[in-house]
Amino acid sequence: MTSTTTLPLADDLGRLVDPSRVLTDAAALAAYSHDDAEWAPFTAPLAVVLVRSTEEASSVVAFAAGAGIRVVPRGAGTGLSGGANSVANCIVLSLELMTAIVEVNVDERYVVVEPGVINNDLREAVAQHGLWYPPDPASFRISTIGGNAATNAGGIACVKYGVTRDYVLGMTVVLADGSVVELGRRTAKGVTGYDLTALMVGSEGTLGVITRLTLSLLPLDGREERAIIGYFPSLTSAGEAVAAVSRAGIVPAALELIDSTCLRAVDDWQGLGLPHGADTLLLAKVDERGSTGDELADTLAAIFEAAGGTGVERATDAAEVERLFLARRLAYPALERLGPVLTEDICVPRSAVPEMLARIQATAALHDVVIANIAHAGDGNLHPLIIVAEGDDAARARAKLAFDSIVDDCRALGGTVTGEHGVGLLRLDGARAELGERVLAMHTSIKTALDPAGTLNPGKGF
Amino acid sequence: MTSTTTLPLADDLGRLVDPSRVLTDAAALAAYSHDDAEWAPFTAPLAVVLVRSTEEASSVVAFAAGAGIRVVPRGAGTGLSGGANSVANCIVLSLELMTAIVEVNVDERYVVVEPGVINNDLREAVAQHGLWYPPDPASFRISTIGGNAATNAGGIACVKYGVTRDYVLGMTVVLADGSVVELGRRTAKGVTGYDLTALMVGSEGTLGVITRLTLSLLPLDGREERAIIGYFPSLTSAGEAVAAVSRAGIVPAALELIDSTCLRAVDDWQGLGLPHGADTLLLAKVDERGSTGDELADTLAAIFEAAGGTGVERATDAAEVERLFLARRLAYPALERLGPVLTEDICVPRSAVPEMLARIQATAALHDVVIANIAHAGDGNLHPLIIVAEGDDAARARAKLAFDSIVDDCRALGGTVTGEHGVGLLRLDGARAELGERVLAMHTSIKTALDPAGTLNPGKGF
Known part of the structure; x- marks a missing residue:
């Protein structure tokens, strides 16, 4: 032996x-x-x-x-x-070689895919059939749909259209002993047994390996996108605008925040012609048609101005809308060029966005670190990005303190340590504190029930 | 001892x-x-x-x-x-005495309630704050929100707005050993740990006792309801209209089917003035505003007519819309007056609705039983209701055969044995067949992990 x-x-x-x-x-x-x-x-x-x-x-x-x-x-x-x-x-x-789009069912509005399909390839494939897959993480051009499901990925459209879980109808899963199961359904509704599909989504590969997915889709037509942008004199004033949108009972199709550090980094890299003097940019989208869409766009513009926004304008030209949102999507890689990025993914109540942004700024000052901010602000999902120079160990130590401090503040404001990226390894401490002992024990007992030997992705997720 | x-x-x-x-x-x-x-x-x-x-x-x-x-x-x-x-x-x-509405949070659009709150009481309470809780099972005037969550209840609005699970953000749960846990979150997004909230929803009280719920809400304003009705010469022609709506990429706010047996039963009971000569009624709703809503209503009316619908009309008057949908909601109690009702809850792909309705009629003829049909047709969620006279044992036996035959046909067409009512005790056999041995073993291992002594609601759900 x-x-x-x-x-x-x-x-x-x-x-x-x-x-x-x-x-x-x-x-x-x-x-x-x-x-x-x-x-x-x-x-x-x-x-x-x-x-x-x-x-x-x-x-x-x-x-x-x-x-x-x-x-x-x-x-x-x-x-x-x-x-x-x-x-x-x-x-x-x-799973990266499993890239087949197995079936697009137009009548039932679902698609069956292998997990290695890139999110954007899926979007383009179903668009040819007049269908739309809404979840759009910023990584949509490079991340796979299997990874999106394993982490329950979010994105820009989620504020109105929900997260990955909301679109996963069913899946083929390889369990920890190698056996293969079909979970979920292909019908619009279904409550037969426990919702094991939802249990697998976001479980970060700790309960099974997803090898096929059935995803529900929406009709592609019927939406008309209007963008509303505004520049704000401070992070917190932009946060106030976000809270005001929520208070007004508006559900925008997107509501993103980009701070000055991100704007500069993107523009220095890609030369998009973004204004350098601005502090914080809010990007909103509405997608209702006709006069309804016009009225909503007007209301959002008015809210932005009332919250201190300047240069508030409406982009209805598709290319201009695309260009502005491109800046949002490029923010992360642009910042990575400046040094290793420690990425937060906190999610706080929408009304707590201004306070949380203020605390992030205070934390940056206290620990003498650079923190850039991009956010799915309409969801309260903030991505403070802590950047340190390569090789600066002292800065790394301060960054770690800042990371933990932000997590603590988030939890104190009623938030959760990860809105869409997953616990992985980076957020184990925060997740344990958030879940508490008895809920952690539930996790352990479920993990042990489905993977008694601890074969699948040990040490991740909780 | x-x-x-x-x-x-x-x-x-x-x-x-x-x-x-x-x-x-x-x-x-x-x-x-x-x-x-x-x-x-x-x-x-x-x-x-x-x-x-x-x-x-x-x-x-x-x-x-x-x-x-x-x-x-x-x-x-x-x-x-x-x-x-x-x-x-x-x-x-x-839990029926736990009827407190603990908090309505307008800014974050959620409500915290005890489980004994009646669905409609919840709806009315949040409506006072300009908010809307969409899931509306036909029992919404008598069923509790805790029961709705335990069964993942559906309803008429689900075709566009989703089921109970889509609105449950978090909950307080008493586990099988009496310990109390807080699951989920109050933020718009969150992926910390396994989605135990989703696991509890629809678990029919077998994993925990829900004692408090946090439910997300939508703004109440911004919708304008238009009803479109049409009478069809047969169940299957109405089914064809349902499939055509799906094919056209339309997501109506409601799409309900009521057959002649139901129409007669409701009218005999309540005298609503429904036409007695009609075979099958389709009731659709759209809720887009302004010209968008008008166009969608026109398109639906055209689809109804193309599928053989007659008397197609549009009700924009709120009272008339309400009256027609009242007939849908009263169908079940009206039929119960005729004798014990054995209720199916199958859900098939939308395109299979005509075929499934045809098979139900064939089953009724074969087994010589009365089967009335109401359906959340836009979801493919059909409720064939098998009615036998009180005390007729032979008819009961035939009804049981018909029940099983319908379940078999549903599964053969790619459907699921329960769309929204739950497995309970009535659908154990069908659920076992649908889930298969390995998935059942997953259920058993999760149940054992969370309730090793089998204390909670034994014998239900799987």
């Missing part, structure tokens, strides 16, 4: 999938060791396996379970919490 | 809650033995306890768990699947 670590692992895996899709060279192990979260720890995997089917994924998980090896599932590795970071004694199971 | 069954149970319970709220007389035990499902089995409880607080519910569950007694939670007992039916050696734990 040999111990598991001395097994000729690549040979074993090469009997389960084509050997060309078993990677064990150092460069591959390094590349698949972590996602896009700075700061989260990782250990190189024993091997990376790129599967092409549910059957292959099942065989790899069954093999790993039998051999006492851990499995870390992975899509495109664009996560920002370390949820796909590899751990000791693990195989990274990559 | 005495065995649990010889304990002076009422005395014990009377130390946990005021003795006036511990019921053990025969009439009370009978009244609390079952919900509104015909046909589902039940056994009288040992006692009924009406709790007034989370603490009381916790103490009763902890006591029962310690004494080896089962607990069957109950709201108003309006369920149609036997989910609240009492079982051997159980206490019925009624």
Whole structure:
């Protein structure tokens, strides 16, 4: 008998999938060791396996379970919490090659896809059939739909149209013992048994490996987008405008905030011609048609002005709307150019947005760190981005203090430590404090019930 | 030592809650033995306890768990699947007295309520603040919000606005050992840990007793209701119209079907002046404002006419809209007057509605039973109602065969055995067949993880 670590692992895996899709060279192990979260720890995997089917994924998980090896599932590795970071004694199971769009059902408005399909590829494929998949994380051009489901990804459209969970009707899942189950349904409604689909969504690969998804869709037509933008003299005045929109009972199709640090970073990089003097930009969208849309846009513009917004204007030209929202989507990569970014994902009650933004500024000053802010402000979902210069260990230590302080403030204001990125590795402490002992015990008992050996993505999520 | 069954149970319970709220007389035990499902089995409880607080519910569950007694939670007992039916050696734990509306938060658009609040009381309370709670089961005037959550209730508005789960942000839950947990959040988004709130919703009291709920709300304003009605020469032609609406990419605010048996029953009872010659009525609603609403109503009317609808008209008068939808809501109680009703709750793909309706008619003929049809047709959620004369055992046997045959046809067409009523006791066989062995094992392992002694609502749901 040999111990598991001395097994000729690549040979074993090469009997389960084509050997060309078993990677064990150092460069591959390094590349698949972590996602896009700075700061989260990782250990190189024993091997990376790129599967092409549910059957292959099942065989790899069954093999790993039998051999006492851990499995870390992975899509495109664009996560920002370390949820796909590899751990000791693990195989990274990559779903990135499973990119088939299996069925677009126009009558029932659903699509069946493999998990490696890029969010934007899905959007474009269903758009050809007059259908729309709303959840649009900022990573929509690079993140996979399987990863979106595993983290219950949000995005800009969520303020009106909901998050990934709201669109996942059903899925094929490889469980921790390698068995394959079909969860959920393809009908508009259904309450047969526990909602295991919802349990899997957002479980960060700790309960199963998603190998196929059925996603509900909306009609693409029937919306007319109008953008309303405004520049605000301070973060908090922009926050006041956000709270006022909520108070007015308006549900915009988007309500995003970008602060001056982000605006400068994007413009320096991409030269979009954004005004450099502005402090904070609010970008709103409404998508009601005709006079209803006009009235809503007018109301939003009035709210922006009443809250101190200047340069308030309405963009109805599609290219201009696109350009402004492009700045929002480019904010994260633009800031990454400045140094390692420690990304917060707090979500507070909408009315607490001004107070939370004020506390973030105070925290930045107290700990002498640069904190840029982008936010799905209409959801109260803020992304304070803590940036430190490469190699500055003292700054790193201060950044960690600032991170924890922001989490504490968020919880004190009735918020949650992660709105859409997931707990992963970065938010374990905050999540534990938020959930409390008895709810954590529920998590542990469910995890143990479905994965008694702890095979799937150990150490993540709670 | 005495065995649990010889304990002076009422005395014990009377130390946990005021003795006036511990019921053990025969009439009370009978009244609390079952919900509104015909046909589902039940056994009288040992006692009924009406709790007034989370603490009381916790103490009763902890006591029962310690004494080896089962607990069957109950709201108003309006369920149609036997989910609240009492079982051997159980206490019925009624939440009906917990009727407080704890907080209406206008800025954040949520309401915090106790579980015994009647759905319509909730609607009226939040309407005073300009807010709207969309899920509207036909029982909305008599069913509790706790029961709605435990069954993930649907309703007429769901075709556009989603089901109960989509509005439950968080809850207080008494677990099987009597411990109390807070699940979920009050923010617009949040992905901290597993979605245990979604797991509880629709779990039919088998995983916990919901003692408080935080529900998200929509603005009440901004909608203008227009009704479109049409009479069809047959069930299947009405079904074709439903499928055509879906194909056209329209998401109506309601799309209900009522067949001739229901129409006659309602009119005979309430004298609403409905036309007796009609076969099947389709009732649609759109709620977009202004010209957008007008155009959608025109399109729906045209689709109805193209599918063979006659007497197609548009009701814009609120009272007329209300009267027509009242007929839909009264259909179930009207039919109950004709004899015990065995209620199906199948949900099929929208495009399969015509075929499913045809098969239901064939089943009625084959088994010589009366089957009336009401349906949330726009969701593909059909309620074939099998009616037998009181005391006709032969008809009861035929009805049971028809019930199973309809379930089989539904599953053959890609449907699910319960769209919104829950599995309860009536649909256990169908649910088992639909879920399959491995998914059932997941249910069992989760149930065992959270309720190892099987205290909560044993035998229900899967």
